[in-house]
Amino acid sequence: MAQRGIREYDAKRMLARAIGEYSGGKFRIDDRLVLVTPETDLATVEADHPWLAKERLVVKPDQLFGKRGKNKLILLNADLAAAKAWIAARMGKEVTIEGAGGTTTGILTHFLIEPFVPHDAEYYLAFTSSRDVDTIHFSPKGGVDIESVWDTVVSIDVPVLADQMQVRVLPELPDIPHRETVAEFIQVLYRIYVDYHFTYLEFNPLAFFRGRLIPLDTVAKLDDTAAFQCAEKWGEITFPRPFGKAMTKEEAYVESLDAKTGASLKLTLLNPDGRVWLLVAGGGASVIYADTVVDLGFGGELANYGEYSGDPSTELTYEYTKTLLDLMTRVPDPQGRPKYLLIGGGIANFTDVAKTFTGIIQALEEYKDRLQKNHVKIYVRRGGPNYKEGLENMRRLGERIGVPLEVYGPETHMTRIVSLALEEAQR
């Protein structure tokens, strides 16, 4: 992982804390923020945050999706009672969001409450990073879809080796009121952007009111690999999953297995009625197996994406395989067609192939009857240390459990078992 979206609440909390120090006390960002979660007791929330009862409020979901105005998911200039009622009506509800990349459906679980701020001007400000430069984007026309006014955006590139203290924004800014203040504010935020290992930070709009700059809608990503340097700066931070479908029970279980170990276990269920199931070793190989199923025209039949790697223990591979086999063999194909289990992988560097197959073989043995009932055909392909023994064990397993099973080694192209299975499926 690396670039991870964070909640608007966390981004503003961090900026509010940092900006005083970074600007020598010159700038301030309001730190009055409340994140309402399913665990929050709405009835007593003002006890910890007395300002809620005194201020006019803004409420919006805080779950890594934008265009909340367009999706009618923002409440402006409300009192506390209205805010509570608005949240209560939406908490735990499923909504469909229209975004740039199509629609996404998910459950609302997190809301941000802030004081409502009247303001004069709305700017656009964003910081982005690419290989050689960071780029500061500014437009006097904020608060709208920035793509529609992109010609008003000025972009300032800062080379990655440049001294941040020397960055001067002023000469690049268009003619706006309080130009100097805005320039200095941007320079301070940029220094925070760098020091805090943000990889993306966008304010749309950045409001201006009585000499103060106020970030309204904020989108931020952090580089989570910098956690070892930034624990203090970031404070307690979570990296939420992108908004969308909740995890299935099985996906959550695999995630919990993954969290327990230094090895990697991943499972995404795509189509439980699909007939092609992947049990693939290695991050790189697993993508290629899924690619090949899709590229050969069977994307609709691809049941899952997943991988195991980093030498998981026999127990973990057993649990992982069982989870997969359980999903795969719940209901036979309504037309009685066979299902295909592809136990694939490239040539391992140092992992003992026979050892990693032990857990898989145990689980297959246990699911013997259900595999037969579901007309499962198994294809195996793997190479690496001790692969001959591993493949031989698989071959013997096939005979023992009476499930058709074909076994291939490094002499066969890695994805050949995909085409073999799909050719057979087409017959």
Added chain:
Amino acid sequence: MRNDYELFTADTKAFIYGEQLRAAQRMLDFDYLCRRGEPSVAALITPERGGFEKLFWGTKEIRIPRMTSLAEAAAHFPEADVLVNFASQRSAYDVTVQALDIPTIRTIAVIAEGIPERQSRRMAALAKEKGKWIIGPATVGGVKAGCFKIGNAAGTMENIREAKLYRPGSVGFVSVSGGLSNEAYNIVARATDGLNEGIAIGGDAYPGSTLLDHLLRFERNPAIKLLVCLGEVGGTKEYEIAEAVKEGRITKPLVMWVTGTCAKVLPGQVQFGHAGARADTAAETADAKNAALREAGVIVPRSFDDYHLKIEETYQRLVNEGTIVPAPEVTPPNIPLDYAQARAEGLVRRPTHFISTICDERGDVHNYCGVPIDRVIEEEYGIGGVIGLLWFKKDIPPYAREFIEMVIQIIADHGPAVSGAHNTIVAARAGKDLISSLVSGILTIGPRFGGAVNGAAEHFLYGLRNKLAPREFVDEMKRRNVRIQGIGHRLHSLENPDARVELMKAFAREHFRATPLLDYALAVEAVTIQKKGNLILNVDGCIGVLLVDLLTELKFTDAEIDEMIRAGLFNAFFVLGRSIGLIGHYFDQVRLEQDLYRHPLDDILYDVPPAPETVG
């Protein structure tokens, strides 16, 4: 002077940063397999210590120097121009920046995963500024067939042999993923005359060198005739390759595939295993990139399933055209199997030199005589239970554990005047450390100091086993002029009994099934007190006889009990218990800042003759 397109040759020397002996050995094995004249590892850089490390060169052992800093290593070995940087995620950046500043180092492979992107970007920019090469981060590295191998690249010797990496072929391969490089080398070996060079640039968003950087290098290398590349969804670097082909900067045939075409059927934005493998825009998708490459004239298969066929086709065309003269086959030398591997594969055996039957530290949880330590704690074995496991190899009942702990508590200290404590105090006051002071005290334990426990056990056992009536026993000892050990006390007497002895006796009577040796000793006591009121069974005697009774309780045979006594069991209890007191005396003296002890002269009788006896 080597060509600028050549990062590695058969003379390349490298430093390995980090405690990576296996990687170093793998590099040396590769060198040996390639019949290099000299090993490629100039030195290991380990800040913790210098000196040398022994590694194998074929069957022979050679010394590889360890250096504590990069600067020192570079000064000693100016010919080494590669750094294989195994420093952790936290320090890899600093090490890399240091290395970039060293003029003799030209290529740095950064292995660590999870280096912050800003640091990776800075490393890449610095390298570019200085005209140097970074491979990685987050990579296994790469291999130059027949010449040089970075760290753990290319896997086991078996993989290397199968993929014919011991001699150069005609193919330059570069990929993002290191995990798939073995697979790729296998594909190349089967479809062509073999790999010339293979590089994995690493899966991070900002690798120090890009796919294109290496392809351009391969383009300039006349030994490489065919370019093969494996890209990935995410980022836009593959478009630069398409551009380079269009602009004629890449003219050699290039077979390339971008993985991640399945992203379109996956929900939302999927982050694959690699940090860089995520499409944020349509242009970053694998489909778009494959199409752009195909359009630019790159040979792009329909799917990965045809990848090897395209490589083979293109290679055959180049052979037919005469561009490639297939590299001749050579037979590489044998690399002896490592003992550990051979053993794992059941190929060798060897008698062991050690045996342990009381504990095993190899599992997840260490165990004491088969009982995992967590269970020892959970089930409250206590010090007594642990002694049962490690000394007796028995899971002893709670009352036995309690009795042993009682003994240790009673033995723990007998005041500063006894010889052990005295020695410890004198040593502590001489400024010696804890261990020396403790040992100085312990070394007095033996036949005289602490020996009464042992002696008492032996004496009473002798009487009991030989069925001597108590009076007969006392008489025989008197006849033999042996003082019965464990009998007699300075202060205590029948009227004024020792509370410690009473406690132990009461405990044993309550919990032990039987106390034959204690009963015998008390019968002897009944005889001796007739002579004098203070000739009672004392604390040493009581411990001695009850420990023997305890061993009987624990189903030890007479022969086993004798063996334990001969092995010093009673001294063992004494050393263990008394160490508690001796350590206390040491701390006491240190806290009191006591000065060097010097014995008062008036406490010494000086009786030195005026002259020695003259002999001979």
